[in-house]
Amino acid sequence: MLFDFARMSARDCYKLLIATITPRPIAWVVSRNSKGQLNAAPFSFFNAFSGDPPVVGIGIGSHEPGRPKDTRRNISETREFVVNLVSEAAAMAMNITAIDFEPGVNELAQAQLETLPSIHVKPPRIAVSPVSMECALLQIVELGPENALVLGRVLAMHVRDNLILDPARHLIDTPNLKLIGRMHGTGWYARTSDLFQMDRIPRADWPLREGITAGSET
Numbered sequence: 001m002l003f004d005f006a007r008m009s010a011r012d013c014y015k016l017l018i019a020t021i022t023p024r025p026i027a028w029v030v031s032r033n034s035k036g037q038l039n040a041a042p043f044s045f046f047n048a049f050s051g052d053p054p055v056v057g058i059g060i061g062s063h064e065p066g067r068p069k070d071t072r073r074n075i076s077e078t079r080e081f082v083v084n085l086v087s088e089a090a091a092m093a094m095n096i097t098a099i100d101f102e103p104g105v106n107e108l109a110q111a112q113l114e115t116l117p118s119i120h121v122k123p124p125r126i127a128v129s130p131v132s133m134e135c136a137l138l139q140i141v142e143l144g145p146e147n148a149l150v151l152g153r154v155l156a157m158h159v160r161d162n163l164i165l166d167p168a169r170h171l172i173d174t175p176n177l178k179l180i181g182r183m184h185g186t187g188w189y190a191r192t193s194d195l196f197q198m199d200r201i202p203r204a205d206w207p208l209r210e211g212i213t214a215g216s217e218t
């Protein structure tokens with residue numbers, strides 16, 4: 001079936017995007033407004049976009065027309081934020097911080113989340129998160145009247161000590177981060193525990209040896 005986005009409502013386009021582009025990693029963003037009030041909220045329109053410079057991007061909408069989500073307003077005011085990644089253990093706390101609280105409500109307090117200080121930016125990081133990235137605003141790309149892509153340069157990454165396999169080689173125990181991803185619909189999530197490995201194919205090895213084809217099972 002063809003879905004022609006030009007003929008569809010914004011709501012229906014959104015439904016198709018989130019039902020298909022899965023799983024999506026979750027940025028659990030801590031920001032501060034110009035008065036110093038803290039805010040936390042999850043965003044799954046999120047990914048890394050460049051290693052050099054190290055850049056992450058987050059798509060942040062509005063609560064209602066003309067009222068950008070507090071995270072976007074805070075970041076445009078103070079130009080700093082922390083992206084925390086979400087492990088299975090923190091799923092419920094993350095969900096609490098997504099409640100549509102009034103501006104000025106500290107979701108970290110509502111979810112009883114402990115924080116740890118950041119080094120380069122004022123917003124703190126979430127202690128329960130295995131990975132936190134301190135970010136400086138690079139650019140806000142306005143995508144439409146109610147949505148924007150917030151690009152942040154990663155200034156530093158904190159990784160919990162017991163999740164580092166080899167500090168000298170910057171090797172992380174990724175499976176043990178036990179991160180969750182957002183799936184379809186309103187409440188579906190994925191664990192990252194069902195893994196398989198597939199090495200890149202050097203040019204010299206293509207075509208593959210007899211018996212291994214593009215259709216082979218992994």
Ligand SMILES: Cc1cc2nc3c(=O)[nH]c(=O)nc-3n(C[C@H](O)[C@H](O)[C@H](O)COP(=O)(O)O)c2cc1C
Nearest residue numbers: 041042043044045059060061069070071098099100
């Ligand atoms: C797992 C999850 C992912 C979400 N992803 C997004 C997103 O990518 N963009 C967005 O605008 N809202 C997203 N939301 C909704 C926001 O978290 C929610 O509107 C929140 O109240 C915004 O908080 P704020 O106004 O304090 O920034 C998501 C919610 C959940 C639970």
